[in-house]
Structure formats: structure tokens, C-alpha cells
Amino acid sequence: MRILVAEDEETLAEIVATGLRRAGFAVDTVYSGDAAIAYLSLHDYDVVVLDRDLPRVHGDDVARHLVGTGSRTRILMLTAAGSMEDRVMGLDLGADDYLPKPFEFPELVSRVRALRRRSARPAPPLLERDGVRLDTVRRTAERDGRALELSPKEFSLLQILLEAEGGVVSAEELLERAWDAHADPFTGAVRVAMSKLRGKLGDPPLIRTVQGVGYVL
Template sequence: MRVLVVEDHEELALTVAAGLRREGMAVDVVLDGRSALDRTSVTRYDVIVLDRDLPGLHGDEVCGSLAGAGYPARVLMLTAAGTIDDRVTGLGAGADDYLPKPFAFAELVARIRALARRSHRALPPVLVHGDLRLDPSTRIAVRDGRRLPLSPKEFAVLELLLTAGGAVVSAEELLERGWDEFADPFTHTVKVTISRLRRKLGDPPLIETVPQAGYRI
């Protein structure tokens, strides 16, 4: 899952991003509204965590611009103002959910995951393919009764492949949605991760390489 955190308080932004990365998400951070719009013009995110009270370009304006452009990401708006009127205004600007500060980190994670599920076609809470079961909420993958010791990136790649429902997913898309802005697109990161994932999944093989196209379950 690719997440953009837009928060002008740098320490808070970096703390939230670090926590979300520990939850297996690929996270980018920007500190103002203009940068958020610049970033979304070149990168597809699943969820945007957007501070409403941004200096310069207000969070409502950012949200309205994204909605007007038909940008597909779900927006979770954060603000220190938690009145009913504030929530109504934020949701009216195009936000999909609203979380007042201060917030519990566990609730933030739960809301992000819920929004990510809504940004794709309807999916069951547990992804199942044959004897493989993957639960995104608990970050647990099991095959034939055996829990798989997956790294966060291996889990993310497997989740993306299962979510595709048998469709081919290119290496470029896996890199864009499973890694953050610091990933080097010219490395063999995806290929290496797929190789490790195959070893951990065991036999019979589940991941097929489609030449010059990508990978699929």
C-alpha cells in the first residue's frame, strides 16, 4: 500500500511515517499542500493522510483539487479542530474520513487500511488462494497451516498479487505501490523480493513470471 503523509509539523510527519512503515506500508512525506499536489501528479497513492490546517495552500484546497481532478486515492483528513462543523467542512471538501488530533496510532492505521480497501474493488477481509491465506489486518500469511515468515516488502508484494486476482502485475507497478520514493527503479529489488517470496511460499509454485509483462498468482 502506498501512502502520502501531508503534515507541516515535520517531527509528527516523520514519526507517523516511521510507524506506518513498520506496519508494512510504503510512505512518502511532504510538508505543504503545493508539494502534495506536485507529488500526486506523478505518483499514484492508495491513501493520503492530509493535515487540514496547512500553511499556504490549505488542506481543504488540496482536497478539493484532488477531488476535482478525479484523483483515485482516499483522503484521511487530520486536524486539531474536532468540532462537528469542522468535520462537516472537511468531508464536504472531498475527504473520505476525518480524524481529530491527538489520535491513537492504532486507530490511524485501522482507518488507513479501511480506506485502502475502499479504493479498490470489493475484497474479502482475508485473501485466499488455494491453501494460502493472507490477512492484511493482522499481517499474517499462512500456507497449508504453516505461518510464513514474510518481511514487510514480501508481504506487500504478495498482497498486491493476490489483490490483482490473477491479473498480471508489472514490476513497475509493484515497485510504485510497494516501495517509497527512495526506491531505486534501476535495481533488481522487485526480482529479488519475488525470488525470496517464492522460496518462503514453497511448492507447488504460486507465482508465475509472465515474460516482458510481470508476475501473477
Template sequence: MRILVAEDEWILADWIAEGLRKFAMAVDVVYDGEAADEHLAVHDYDVLVLDRDLPGMHGDEICRRLALSGADVRIIMLTAAASVRERIEGLGIGADDYLPKPFDFGELAARVQALGRRSLAPVPPVLQRAGIVLDTYRRQASRDGRFVPLSLKEFAVLEVLLRADGAPVSAEKLLEQAWDASADPFTTAVRVVINRLRAKLGDPPCIHTEAGVGYRL
């Protein structure tokens, strides 16, 4: 799952990002509205964690632009203003969810996960294929009843493959969905993680390479 955190309080933004990364999410962080607008124009995000009162470009304007563009990204809006009227306003301009500050991180993470499952076609919290069971809430994986210990990156890549439901996924798409914006597009990181997943998932082989296309589960 690919997340953009747009929050002008640097400490809070980095704290949110670090926490979400522990849920095997790829997270980019920006600290003003203009940077958020630039990132949204370049990358496909599942969820935007958006501070309403961003400098440079207000969060309301970002919501309006995304609504007009028809973007698939889901938006959870954060704000210090907690009145019912302001929550209604935030939802009315395009936000999918609204969380007043201060908030419990566990609640934020749960809401982000729920929005991520709704970002495109509805996706269940437990994904299954080829004997693999991936619980995206508990961050646990098994194959044929055997627990499979996965690193956060391995978990993220396996989730993307399972979401594809048997369709091939390109290395570029895996980089886009499971790594953040700092990832080198020419890196061998995808191949390395795929090889580790194959070894951990065991026989019979379930991740297949389609030459010139990508990887298919």
C-alpha cells in the same frame, strides 16, 4: 498499499510514516501543500493522510483538486479543530474520513487500512489464492495451513499480487505500490523480493513470471 503523509509538523509526520511502514505500507512524506500537490500529480496513492492546515496550499484546496480530477485516492484529514461543524466541512469538500488531533496511532492505522481496502474495488481484509491466506490486519501469512514468516516488504509485494486476483502485475507496478518514491526504478529489488517469496511459499510454485509482462500469482 501506497500512502502519502502530508503534515507540516515534521516530528509528527515522520512518526506517522514510521508507524505505517510497520504495517507493510509504502509511505512518502511531505511537509507542505505544494509538495503534496506535486507528489499526487506524479504517483498513484491509495490513501492520503492530510493535515488540513498545511502551509503553501491548504488541505481544503488539495481535497477540492482531487475531487475535481476524479482521483481514486482516499483521504483522511487530520486537524487540531475538533468541532462537529468543522468535521462536516472537511467531509463536505472531499475527505473520506476525519480524525482530530491528538489521536491514538492505532486508530489512525486502522482507519488508513480501512480506506485502503476501499481505494479501488472493495478488497476483503483476508486475501486468499493458491492455498495462500494473507491477513492484512494481523499481518500474517500462511500457505496450506503452514505459517509463512514474511518481512514487511515481502508482505507488501504478496499483498499486491493477491489483490491482482490472478492478473499479471508488472515490476513497475510492484515498485509503485510496495516501495516509496525513493526507490530506484532500475533496481533489482523486485526480483530479489520475488525470489525470496518463492522460496518461503514453497512448492508447488505459485508465483509465475510472464516474460515482458510481469509476475502472476
């Protein structure tokens, strides 16, 4: 799951991004409305955590842009103004959810996950295939009843493969959905992470490499 945090208070943006990464998300951060529009045009985000009072291009206009382009990216709008009128206005602009500042971080994570489930690429709470069971809510994984201690990145890779339901997933798609914009596509990050995931899944092997195409569970 890939998230964009658009917040002009850089310290707050990085705190939010760090917490979301620890919750298992791939996160990019921007500090202005024009940068948010640029990133949203370049990458396929599941959710944008959007500060309403952004410089250069207002958060309201970013929301209008997303709605106008028919984007499937869900909008969680943040604002220091928490009146009913502000909430109604934000939702009328096309926001899917609204969270006033200050907020409790667990609530933010819960709302982001709820929006992900409502996106055009929904993930059921339980994914199962070939003895592998993934609980996307509790963030637990097991194979044939054996608990798997997966890193957030390994969990994301396994979730994407399970969601493909036996289809091949390219390295490019894995990089797009599980890493942030700073990932170097030439470092072999997908190959290394996939190797670690295979080791934790154990034998017999479950993940097959389709040469020149991608990976399949």
C-alpha cells in the same frame, strides 16, 4: 498499499510515516500543500493523510483539487481543531474521514485500513489461491496450513499477486504500489524481494516469471 502523509510538522510527519511503514504500508511524506498536489499528480496513492493547516497551499485546497480531478485517493484529514463545525467542513470539502490531533496511533492505522477497503481497488479481508491464504486484517499468511513469516514488503507483494487473480503483474506496478518514491527502479528491488518471497513460499514453486511482462501467482 501506498500512502502519502502531508503534514507541515516534519517530526510528526516522519513519526507517522515510520509507524505506517511498520504496519506494512509504502509511505511518502511532504510538508506543504503544493508538494502534496505535486506528489498526488505523480503517483497513484490509496490514501492521503492530510493535515488541514498546510503552508503555501492549504489542506482544504488540496482536498478540493483531489475531488475536482476525480481522484480515487481517499482523504483522511488531520487537524488540531476538533470541533463539530471543523469536522463537518472537512467532510463537506470531500474528506472521507476526519481525525483530530492529538490522536492514538492504532486508531490512525485502523482508519487508514478502513479507507483502503473503501477505495476503487478494494481488498477483501481474506485472499486465497493455490493453497495460499492471506488475512489482510490480521496481517497473517499461510500456505497449506503452514504459517509464513513474511516481511511487510513480502506481504504486500503477495497481496498484490493474489488480488490479480491469476493475472500478470508487471514489475513497474509492483514498484509503484509497494515501494515509496525514493525507491530506485534500477536497483532490482522487486527481483530481490520476489526471490525472498519465493523462498518463504517453498516448493512446489507458485510464482512464475513471465519474461518481459512481470509475475503471476
